[in-house]
Amino acid sequence: MVALVLLLVALVGCGGPSAADRATADVQRLLDRRAAAVLDRDERAYERTGAGGDFARLRAVPLADWSYRVTGLHRTGDTATADAELRYRVAGHDRAPVTAGRTLRLSRDAAGRWSVDADRPARKSVQQLWDQGAVQVVRGAHSLVLGVGQSGRSLRDFADLADRAVPAVSDAWGTDWSRRVVVLVPKSLEAMAGLLGSPASSYRGIAAVTTGETGAPHRAAADRIIVNPDAFALLGGLGEQVVVTHETTHVATRAATTAATPLWLSEGYADWVGYRAAGRTPAEAAPELSRAVGTGRIPAALPDDEDFGFTGDASRLARAYESGWTACRLIADRWGESRLREFYRAVGEHRERAGAVEEAMREVLGTTPEAFTAEWREYLRTQLG
Numbered sequence: 001m002v003a004l005v006l007l008l009v010a011l012v013g014c015g016g017p018s019a020a021d022r023a024t025a026d027v028q029r030l031l032d033r034r035a036a037a038v039l040d041r042d043e044r045a046y047e048r049t050g051a052g053g054d055f056a057r058l059r060a061v062p063l064a065d066w067s068y069r070v071t072g073l074h075r076t077g078d079t080a081t082a083d084a085e086l087r088y089r090v091a092g093h094d095r096a097p098v099t100a101g102r103t104l105r106l107s108r109d110a111a112g113r114w115s116v117d118a119d120r121p122a123r124k125s126v127q128q129l130w131d132q133g134a135v136q137v138v139r140g141a142h143s144l145v146l147g148v149g150q151s152g153r154s155l156r157d158f159a160d161l162a163d164r165a166v167p168a169v170s171d172a173w174g175t176d177w178s179r180r181v182v183v184l185v186p187k188s189l190e191a192m193a194g195l196l197g198s199p200a201s202s203y204r205g206i207a208a209v210t211t212g213e214t215g216a217p218h219r220a221a222a223d224r225i226i227v228n229p230d231a232f233a234l235l236g237g238l239g240e241q242v243v244v245t246h247e248t249t250h251v252a253t254r255a256a257t258t259a260a261t262p263l264w265l266s267e268g269y270a271d272w273v274g275y276r277a278a279g280r281t282p283a284e285a286a287p288e289l290s291r292a293v294g295t296g297r298i299p300a301a302l303p304d305d306e307d308f309g310f311t312g313d314a315s316r317l318a319r320a321y322e323s324g325w326t327a328c329r330l331i332a333d334r335w336g337e338s339r340l341r342e343f344y345r346a347v348g349e350h351r352e353r354a355g356a357v358e359e360a361m362r363e364v365l366g367t368t369p370e371a372f373t374a375e376w377r378e379y380l381r382t383q384l385g
Contacts, residue, residue: 024073027106030114031068034143038066050116057130060137061146064091068079068102078108083122091220093144093182093222126197127294129184142166142180149187150229158183158227161241165248172273173341177252182224183244189230196226202310207243210250223251238278246274256348260356263308263313268324269344272332275325278315282329282383286322293384298377299323327372330379335365 024378030049037046046055065088072083082104087097101122108114121127126363129135133148140159143166147155162181186192193200203209212223225247235243245293249256249270257266275285283290292298299319307320331340343364350356361367367375 063090065089073232080106127194145183147185161244242274246270249273259349260350264324268328271325272328288318289322290384
């Protein structure tokens with residue numbers, strides 16, 4: 001009797017995988033084949049895994065890696081919805097994978113084979129550029145430009161801007177960074193917002209932004225410079241170059257930019273590099289702040305992070321950027337460009353905001369925030385008054 005009970009227990013314990021587990025494993029194998037087809041540029045193999053329309057959108061993108069990991073499967077008979085994590089690397093630029101949440105709709109045929117009917121961004125996940133249309137690619141000497149709904153000439157112009165920006169940034173910051181940038185040019189402001197996962201109103205009037213994790217190690221995935229084509233089209237030649245150089249500076253300084261770095265420093269430094277060789281006078285580069293100083297409204301303090309919010313008050317935002325730029329310009333003029341770099345890095349070496357600027361000013365510049373603010377306000381009077 002004991003032997004019989006042990007046999008029954010063993011039989012129960014040795015049961016095979018559940019139907020749900022088998023379905024998940026089958027879907028994972030399907031997505032593995034789909035990923036291999038993407039990397040092999042094998043359109044027929046891709047189409048054998050299901051809906052093939054996305055392949056043409058992806059065809060031009062230079063990929064080093066592409067893989068899916070199924071994180072959940074919700075099945076109803078012969079249809080299912082899979083939650084998956086997509087990981088990919090752009091060849092020559094990403095040192096680590098970019099991760100994106102995806103939702104895939106699937107169906108099963110009479111023979112029990114699963115296929116993909118649709119592959120879309122997961123809820124609360126941002127779009128990828130190829131979700132918006134066929135991606136065109138232009139390679140520059142220091143850049144990779146990916147665009148949707150843009151002419152080849154327009155994308156070449158962006159590559160030229162980036163190729164001039166990279167050496168300009170290296171000349172100011174140094175060469176201890178990738179010295180390559182990825183530029184995404186969607187077809188509209190609304191498409192840009194889709195890539196960023198925010199309302200279009202948040203970026204109206206903003207020509208470009210840079211994505212990336214502050215304080216990220218060199219092994220992190222490459223930053224993306226994402227262009228707002230609507231606002232960018234309003235810029236002149238100098239403005240275009242300043243914007244792309246500004247955003248490229250964010251790429252270069254990313255590892256040294258941490259939670260301790262105030263926005264007046266990170267944005268001001270990026271503007272300082274952008275205008276460094278532009279030949280603009282302070283009044284030309286800082287028109288809103290110049291108007292304020294000219295009417296006796298000299299800022300009492302450097303801007304807070306909140307002053308850089310995209311709130312719709314364009315004048316306030318412009319004054320915040322111009323204040324950060326003039327503060328960095330003061331440091332470069334008064335203490336030298338190398339001290340400005342050293343100060344930026346010293347602030348970022350702190351783990352938190354409290355005391356970071358104070359200590360860096362004391363150790364690198366030999367001053368205090370109070371004394372520096374007083375000197376900056378006088379600098380505004382002499383440069384902009």
